[in-house]
Amino acid sequence: MESIPKPTNTEEICLNLGPQHPSTHGVMKFELTLEGERVVKCVPVIGQLHRGLEKMAEGMLYSQFIPMTDRLDYLAGACNNLGYVLAVETLMGVEAPERAKYIRVIISELQRIASHLVAVGTMALDLGAWTVMLYSFREREMILDIFEMYCGARMTLNCFRVGGTPYDLTPEIIQKIEDFLKVFPSRLDDYEALLNKNPIWLTRTRDIGVISAEDAIAYGLSGPNLRASGVEWDIRKAYPYEIYDRVEFDIPTGSRGDVYDRYWVRMEEMRQSCRIIRQALDQMPEGPIMVDIPGVSLADKAQFPTNFPAVVRHFELLVKGFQPPKREIYVGVENPKGELGFYLVSDGTGRPYRLKIRAPSFVSAQILPKVMKGTLLADVVSILASFDPVMGEIDR
Amino acid sequence: MSPAELVKALKQEFGDHVAVVQEEPQLVVEVSREKLVEIARFLRDTPGLAFNFLIYVTAVDKIEYFEVVYAVRSLKERHQLMLKVRISREEPEIPSVTSVWPAANWDERETYDLFGIRFTGHPDLRRILLPDDWEGHPLRKDYPVDRRPEKVV
Secondary structure, three states, X not given: OOOOOOOOOOOOEEEEEOOOOHHHOOOXXXXXXXXXXXXXXXXXEOXXXXXXXXXXXXXXXHHHHHHHHHOOOOOOHHHHHHHHHHHHHHHHOOOOOHHHHHHHHHHHHHHHHHHHHHHHHHHHHHOOOHHHHHHHHHHHHHHHHHHHHHHOOOOOOOOOEOOEOOOOOOHHHHHHHHHHHHHHHHHHHHHHHXXXXXXXXXXXXXXXXXXXXXXXXXXXOOOHHHHHOOOOOOHXXXXXOOOOOOOOXXXXXXXXXXXXXXXXXXXXXXXXXXXXXXXXXXHOOOOOOEOOOOOOOOOOHHHOOOOHHHHHHHHHHHHHOOOOOOOEEEEEEEEOOEEEEEEEEOOOOOOOOEEEEEOXXXXXXXXXHHHHOOOEHHHHHHHHHHHXXXXXXXXX | OOHHHHHHHHHHHHHHHEEEEEOOOOOEEEEOOOOHHHHHHHHHHOOOOOOOEEEEEEXXXXXXXXXXXXXXXXXXXXXXXXXXXXXXXXXXEEEXXXXXXXXXXXXXXXXXXXXXXXXXXXXXXXXOOOOOOXXXXXXXXXXXXXXXXXXXX
16 A cells, blocks of 8 residues: 655654764763654763773772772862772771871862863853853863972872872972962853853753752762752762861852753852862961871882881882771762762772772763753753763763 | 661661671671662661662672672761672572662663673663673673683674
């Protein structure tokens, strides 16, 4: 029998978005089912960057894994280092000296600003606002210069150690940070002047990709994405680590949980980070930056020619590594993307028996199919950008 | 709520199905596989416990058996807890907790992918990080790290 052609074509089509799309930051693909311009179904496909970091950790000494954490969320190397180092310290029952704690907080808050700058910049870029992206990368450059002075690297910092930090903040670096703090708030005002009242920006972000507080909690969202939905939750306040109980700062929360709120929360967090750095710089005491415990830190190299036990201590630590007691712990820290946590199982040897990384982007990405459903194709890009996913972390 | 009170509340409700395996530095509780979903629902819905946030799901290969680990937290009460379930290596199967905490979805898929543990009742149990036709489960201790597993044709 001859089929009668339909007057209009209402067939659903399948569209593969990514992996080369800029807002997917490399290697995430969406299989979208579209009805006209509306998304009926969205299936995220990940795994294209999977490197098996957790398996690799089982064959490495605890200290050898620190550079690997830089490769997780490659926009927030210092924060990842801090999370991992804190986890191993908790496992070992070691605490870093005061000055080291301040240095860690200052560096990781700078890193938070740098990461949020990329988040806000690329989000604006995805919606067509080139200027904001160029401005935010200009400011990020200043932070990367500080990092370069601090530890010699700009992206993969590898700058903290179990028991402290190997590098001190010199007066020149502090001066650089002071300079940054002086200009940065006015630069933030510039971004807001460009975006906050911009009708295109508002229509593309307001009431799009709305996530309720209940959903945000149920799906395990964390960090700015959770706070944008109005949940006042920040690990720095809830379980203060390092010196976060000694500095004053606010937790910005959104009211609607839409794309705009997620942008706004990040902007506010940058301001709060500046406050934290300011206070930390003022409070920072003099003193050692590394603990002096055999089995945790290396001996002073100046003693080598005369002091044989120092040589043995050096050798033992480098060959056997730390030997934490048999137990298991989970430590989570507040990263720019959300809660980054490490679950460590120790069997008493120098290598972790099992290391699990709780990556914030991985957990929050699973709400995407739910949020994308029913939105327009053009909004898929802005919603994804507002989540600020980093694939190195999703795939690990 | 303090760890001791948490254990007391669980013991009262589930008796022998709950056993404490580690108290310091963090509380770890082993529960039985049959009662897992029930315990999960109890932890989430009981006022005062209110474990509404699932941090992660993962597994540990203990050579003789697998341990499936759940870390949960209450955003309201600010306490957290690690649950553990022991399952056999020959028949790695455990009920899914996605009905209690939707956040378990991808974590369970990942655990299935990397350990080969099947979560019954999971809405969409497919491999997530590795290609669909990948042989073996890399995070098992007997998986070869220096070469690709041979494909059985």
